[in-house]
Amino acid sequence: MIDGLTYSKDGNWKDIKARWLASEESVYSKENGGLEEHVRRRNELFQRLGVEEREWKIYEVKDPSSFLIGPYAGWHAFFDNPQTEAGLVAPRVPLIQRTFAEVVKVRRLITRVGEIMENYDSDIQFVGGYVPNSTDGWNLPFLFDGHHSDEAWSRMSHEKRSSLIESGQRFTIALAVYTEAERQKIYEKIEGLH
Numbered sequence: 001m002i003d004g005l006t007y008s009k010d011g012n013w014k015d016i017k018a019r020w021l022a023s024e025e026s027v028y029s030k031e032n033g034g035l036e037e038h039v040r041r042r043n044e045l046f047q048r049l050g051v052e053e054r055e056w057k058i059y060e061v062k063d064p065s066s067f068l069i070g071p072y073a074g075w076h077a078f079f080d081n082p083q084t085e086a087g088l089v090a091p092r093v094p095l096i097q098r099t100f101a102e103v104v105k106v107r108r109l110i111t112r113v114g115e116i117m118e119n120y121d122s123d124i125q126f127v128g129g130y131v132p133n134s135t136d137g138w139n140l141p142f143l144f145d146g147h148h149s150d151e152a153w154s155r156m157s158h159e160k161r162s163s164l165i166e167s168g169q170r171f172t173i174a175l176a177v178y179t180e181a182e183r184q185k186i187y188e189k190i191e192g193l194h
Contacts, residue, residue: 002059002130002140002141002175003066003140004061004062004063004066005059005061005141005173006059006061007057007058007059008059008060008172009057010055010056010057010058011056011058012056013046013051013052013054013056016058016125016127016174017046017051019174020125020127020145020174023121023123023124023125024038024039026121042145045144045145046144048189049129049144049176049186049189051176054176054177054178055177056174056175056177057174057175058125058173058174059172059175060170060171060172061126061170061172061173062170062171063153064100064126064146064150064171064173065099065100065104065150065153065154065157065158066101066140067099067100067126067128067140067141067142067143067150067173068097068099068140068141068143069098069099069100069142069143070128070143070144070145070147071142071186072147075103075147097138097140099140100147100150100151100153100154101154101158103151103154104151104155105158109155112148113148113151113152116148116149117152117155117156120149120152120153120156121149124149124172125146125171125172125174126141126143126145126146126149126150126171126173126174127143127144127145127174128141128142128143128144128145128146128173128174128175128176129141129144129176129177129178129183129186130176130177130178131177131178131179131183132177134180134183136180138183141173141175146173
């Protein structure tokens, strides 16, 4: 049981990837390109993480602002340098448990997040992982994909300015199950990706 999440069903990577790809196609068609490169980078990430062999569970979630930032140095760098753009190569920093609710307090609004806030897609499925029964907090979901959408939601929630929030909109997250030892190696597996 994960606080704030409601179990929906078991999942498999084939279905999760199909839904993820359909969502990305929708987002990138609005952004005028970039889909092919984004999908290539994410497919490399997913391959390094061995997602096809993982056990997956689908949960409903009301507030994704409590999710942990995934293992990307660029995202964590905001806490040392709030002007850093997400996804740019940044100095390696330790993986510290930071939530999207914390991101909105230190990071300036970037164009992509602002655009998502203006046209928020309520049919989002986040993709991430978690460690069941973790004693050091890693049982919270940590994201592999959906960072900009999560930041946009967290900003809208923080600013109390969304009808989706007022209506109790729920999203889903597909979570891969990891052991603590596997979780500790995730950063090494994706180093150099953004």
